[in-house]
Every structure is written in structure tokens, then in C-alpha cells.
Amino acid sequence: MQTISCTLRLNALPRFVKPCPRCGHPYFENSGCFRINANGKLLDIRLVCRCENCKTIWNLTVCKRKDRKLLDPQAYREYLENDENRVLLHVFDPAFLANNRATLDLDHLDFCICGESPREREAAQVTFSSAYLLPLPAGDVAARILGVSRSRVRRMHEAGTLAFSGDLRQTKTAFGFRFILAEGWQRTEQ
Ligand SMILES: [Zn+2]
Numbered sequence: 001m002q003t004i005s006c007t008l009r010l011n012a013l014p015r016f017v018k019p020c021p022r023c024g025h026p027y028f029e030n031s032g033c034f035r036i037n038a039n040g041k042l043l044d045i046r047l048v049c050r051c052e053n054c055k056t057i058w059n060l061t062v063c064k065r066k067d068r069k070l071l072d073p074q075a076y077r078e079y080l081e082n083d084e085n086r087v088l089l090h091v092f093d094p095a096f097l098a099n100n101r102a103t104l105d106l107d108h109l110d111f112c113i114c115g116e117s118p119r120e121r122e123a124a125q126v127t128f129s130s131a132y133l134l135p136l137p138a139g140d141v142a143a144r145i146l147g148v149s150r151s152r153v154r155r156m157h158e159a160g161t162l163a164f165s166g167d168l169r170q171t172k173t174a175f176g177f178r179f180i181l182a183e184g185w186q187r188t189e190q
Pocket residue numbers: 020021022023024025051052053054055056
């Protein structure tokens with residue numbers, strides 16, 4: 001049996017679905033930059049986003065009036081350096097999104113799959129892992145891993161050539177999932 005491990009790489013920072021109060025454009029882009037305001041020992045940290053069309057600024061709160069001594073020094077450096085990993089940790093954090101009433105544009109998430117692609121007809125165990133809490137349905141990611149349509153993945157699941165313990169449409173990818181391909185599996189229907 002093939003053992004396949006793969007992960008995801010984002011090609012661009014995810015944008016947010018939010019109608020612009022000024023021009024009505026439906027999306028805000030993520031600048032990838034934090035804005036830090038210090039008031040004595042207290043820090044306000046925000047993530048700067050902009051309307052894709054008219055560049056109206058929308059700042060998402062990371063923390064408010066936080067005592068700098070309570071902030072991990074490594075994390076503080078990452079905020080100062082606009083570390084992309086730090087940006088992504090917030091962007092995929094459900095509490096951060098809820099606090100800011102922010103919604104990710106998951107329909108246009110620009111990513112690629114890193115890792116070997118399973119060989120057709122050979123049984124395989126495929127493990128996908130993500131460094132972030134990925135809210136995409138597992139079936140969508142499985143389709144990208146295999147290079148087939150989402151409906152093909154569902155039909156393979158129904159036919160038993162793809163074993164997955166969960167609902168391909170409802171179960172979120174989160175930090176990862178695993179599925180098994182049965183011997184004889186094929187990308188296209190015969
Ligand atoms: Zn606008």
C-alpha cells in the first residue's frame with residue numbers, strides 16, 4: 001500500500017467577504033501587515049485589511065490594551081515583522097474571526113497541494129495535514145489531492161473505493177484528515 005503525506009501551501013493570503021461601506025465592493029484584501037499602537041506598557045495590535053476596490057481600511061483587532069510583558073517576545077517580534085505565519089494563525093482562528101465579525105472567502109482560497117500524488121489502481125493511505133485550522137470541507141481537499149472533481153470523490157466514497165470516516169461535505173479539514181483508496185481506484189469513471 002502506498003503511504004502518501006501531503007499538506008497545503010497558500011499562494012495568497014485569504015481575503016474576507018465583507019461589503020465595503022464606501023463603494024459596496026464585496027471583498028476586503030488582507031495587507032499582511034499588523035499595526036501596533038503602544039500606550040505606555042499597553043499594546044493594541046490590529047491586522048490591516050483594505051477594500052480591494054477603493055482601499056478603504058478595515059482593521060481587525062488582534063488584541064486590545066494588552067500588557068506588553070504578557071506578550072510572548074517571539075510573538076511580539078512576529079507582529080513587528082509582519083510574519084506571514086503569524087498572520088495566517090489569526091486568519092484561520094475561529095475566535096479571531098468571530099470577534100471581528102469576519103468571514104473568509106473560502107470559495108476563492110488560492111492554494112496548492114504539496115506532496116506526492118497517489119498512483120492510480122494502487123491501494124493508498126493518504127494523510128493530509130495543515131498547520132492551520134482549515135475550514136474547508138475534507139471532500140474539497142481530497143478532490144484537490146487526487147486531481148478529480150468533488151462529485152467524483154463523493155461517488156468513489158459511495159462506491160467504497162475511497163474510505164473516509166466522516167461526511168465529505170460536512171467534515172471540516174481542520175488540522176488534517178486521512179482517507180484510504182482501495183486497490184483498483186481510478187480518477188475517471190469507466
Ligand atoms: Zn470600497
